[in-house]
Amino acid sequence: MKRDLGRGGIVVHPYRGYGSRQEVFVMGRVFRQAALGRAIPHHGVLRDVADVVRRIARHGVAGVRVEASLGANRTTATTDRDGFFDIHLPLQTPLPQGLSWHQAELQVSQGDDRMHCHAEVYIPPPETDLLVISDIDDTVMYTGVADRLRMLYRLFVQKAHQRTAFPGVAALYRALHVGADGEARRPILYVSRGPWSIYEMLEAFFQLNCIPVGPILFLREWGLSWRRPWPRRAEDHKHDLITRMLTMMEDLPCVLIGDSGQHDPEVYTRIVKEHPGRVKAIYIRRVDRRPDRERAIERLREEIAHSDCELVLAADSAAMAAHAHAKGLIAQHDLVEVHQACVDEG
Template sequence: MTGFVRRLLRIAARPMKRDRGRGGYIVHPYRGYGSRHEAFLMGRVFRQAALGEVIPRYGVLRDLADVVRRIFRHGLPEVDVKVSLGENVATVTTDRDGYFDVHMPLEAPLPANSAWHHAELHVVLPGVEPVQSFTEVYIPPAEADLLVISDIDDTVMYTGVTNKLRMLHRLFVKRAHQRMAFPGVAAFYQALHVGRSGKARRPILYVSRGPWSIYEMLEEFFQLNRIPVGPILFLREWGISWRKPWPRRAEDHKYDLIQHMLSMRDELPCVLIGDSGQHDPEVYTRIVHKYPERIRAVYIRRVERKPERERAINRLRDEILHTNCNLVLADDSLAMAEHAFRQGLIAAEGLEMVRRESDR
């Protein structure tokens, strides 16, 4: 078995490691986001098989057994999930595959001195002990004056989305410390986070085309590269099931997802950051048409130089010239930062920090 296949097998098995082979019923929530008035989070309730004593705790055989357990993981439909966030409580029911979405009005205020808030989840099933879990929900502070929404793949870190084999290699084989952040990204996002005052604490939300199984790896990558951490939301669920043994076909619901993000603070202006390799310019232009007064800038990282693609992006740029928003097709983070400084979005110190980091 080649090293590449072994690494893919290890990654596919990784989500199963937490239960140490015990199996049973699990509620798996993802980090949520919201405003002072409402919160959103999602997750899944499922049952997975246990491992016997005869299978070694480590090695290829154990990884293979965990992948089989993942294939036969069974989502639990029509299960009630009780979610508590502070004194706010909501109960939702899972769909036919065990997934649930929570939209919780916040009738009881959350502490204003914190941006991250602890949510607890409880599931009661007949004949078994109650299943519990927890997650964090991000609520922007009151002093935030800008919302930043950023793609990850080929925007924050290089994954080679335009080359599918290279993307899979970087997603599934490279470890967090081996993944490559674009020069100046950390400094630029730090500058956007603190704003001109240096104390703005602006929310930065991230979206990715990757699977949920790389969630922890992305968080580690952000910390290693000093990139401001925020909720990470994925545009597809690559979960494996017996009925759907391959990743689910991605539907381009980034537009709807960004609208959810914008709903956190109706009055908050926004900056959108993406890359030229996929559909970011098209999706972001639709958002500008829908919210022409709110979107301050669209930054698109140039990841390939195809004349036809660049002409298409330039046409999109011209479509929104009548708004207050500029679409900037940029070669690097410094070009984005220079425009952001001219627009009053970051401080001079932030621009200089991006320039120094880009020159390394």
């Protein structure tokens, strides 16, 4: 991130990218940020409040030219009305073999000013055998999306070290990342209902909790305003994003992880029907224990019973790990580690 050091002004923030050996995608935002003011201390409540206000009050800068290069491959994009750029870069020149993370160079032009930064891009190695796509909210990290006011507080105000990861999550995702042989280096793509403005917090949260890093893909920009104080509905965006991932990754099978509190079971079941044979398992964390909700999920399980994908409504990370081990997706010693982590962190 090209930071403003508290002085305000134009800020460039690229997000982690993803891709295949044929193409890559990189998103980011160019926005104008208010100055903190020299009177505000570097630490304390006032600084926390100022940081929250600045994140919420960011104004995207439209029409900014972004030049991207990855190896010998180059393209350009222009920011939209909210300041976001979405770069699609076909790889006509192959990238170095043996690397999963690559560095895309970005040149951003705003008037007479030119800023340079880079974005990390993950490309799965050729031997990758599985793609993992996971929700974040109430799946990896406790958010409480059912209570909107508390959700907004947790999203915008709580810092990374104040967030709570579900017991065993880090161990489970590490096990899925390395696979049964310990060398798989499977890509894990994370999806959140939250806005782009909490990206930095989520990166810190993943690092603090030792959760395998991956491109963090948000569903949408919230588009909040005084006239529209709640996020816009975006029920189809997760479906479209997963479809895009499956199309890009060609025949690579996947595992989908979500929670029972929102629409994850419905979206994932639809994906199974539309992409026969691609989804090997659906893991749904039980966060909503209403009988009618559990019956609805049971009906979804029955709808895909004829396929080779099983929908698992899991009480905890240990239950997900047990099924993953039975399917040959993780190693025995990793299964034991996930069970122990659930005990230690629960």
